[in-house]
Amino acid sequence: MRIDVVTLFPDFMRQCAAVGVVGRAQQRELLQVETWNPRDFATDNYRTVDGRTCGGGPGMVMLIEPLRAALRAVREAAPEPVHVIYLSPQGARLTQDRVVSLAKMPRIALLCGRYEGVDERLLAHEVDEELSIGDYVLSGGELGAAVVIDAVGRLQDGALNDAQSAQQDSFSDGLLDCPHYTKPVHDALGDVPAVLLSGDHAAIRRWRLKQSLGRTWLRRPDLLARRKLDAESAVLLEEFRRDYLR
Numbered sequence: 001m002r003i004d005v006v007t008l009f010p011d012f013m014r015q016c017a018a019v020g021v022v023g024r025a026q027q028r029e030l031l032q033v034e035t036w037n038p039r040d041f042a043t044d045n046y047r048t049v050d051g052r053t054c055g056g057g058p059g060m061v062m063l064i065e066p067l068r069a070a071l072r073a074v075r076e077a078a079p080e081p082v083h084v085i086y087l088s089p090q091g092a093r094l095t096q097d098r099v100v101s102l103a104k105m106p107r108i109a110l111l112c113g114r115y116e117g118v119d120e121r122l123l124a125h126e127v128d129e130e131l132s133i134g135d136y137v138l139s140g141g142e143l144g145a146a147v148v149i150d151a152v153g154r155l156q157d158g159a160l161n162d163a164q165s166a167q168q169d170s171f172s173d174g175l176l177d178c179p180h181y182t183k184p185v186h187d188a189l190g191d192v193p194a195v196l197l198s199g200d201h202a203a204i205r206r207w208r209l210k211q212s213l214g215r216t217w218l219r220r221p222d223l224l225a226r227r228k229l230d231a232e233s234a235v236l237l238e239e240f241r242r243d244y245l246r
């Protein structure tokens, strides 16, 4: 998969994509991240990329032309069609379901706004999808782009080793993750739950599912409301509720 990022801070974005699982995915050529700086496409001597807000008011708006030229260069850089995403507080909320679908695309481009955002005409003509990573305002879209790169990059085939992808499966079914433990088995803070040391993998799977269901019920009931539970999950959640309310 190829991801092109249009950003005034290319070094920052390259560093975000160079570490950990995503960095390794790039080394393994499972993922390619390229950056494009609109300032390199500005036509005036001062390399201007922003303009005063029409109608008055505080702040500046990113100019159409440098962004249009940068996106043209993005499209011409490789043959596959590009799905252009704009990160903004006005976008649809990013979810794991959307991450999974984005991860299957051959190419996406991430447009990072700064200042008060981008001229609406550029968005109307060049952007396919507007996404928000949460209901808060940042100084730029780059952190949102970094979130998309990480969430999508780790899903590329071969990016995660078996243990990690097993963990990935447990979460991606729309439940919160279960608790995790490592050595020491006994600590001043408490003991590792005995079932995890039992070697009974069926019991361990059931315990983890029960914990995921219970945590989702306690912390994110909205996720649970959206989900049809199979018979086993319904029984385990009932057990968790009974234990909790005892």
Ligand SMILES: COc1ccccc1CNc1ccc(C(N)=O)cn1
Pocket (backbone or CB within 6 Å): 087, 088, 089, 113, 114, 115, 116, 117, 118, 131, 132, 133, 134, 135, 136, 137, 138, 139, 140, 141, 142, 144
């Ligand atoms: C005032 O900033 C803007 C105003 C308009 C568009 C983009 C920006 C850049 N900032 C962003 C970007 C994304 C998110 C998010 N929630 O995904 C938060 N802030």
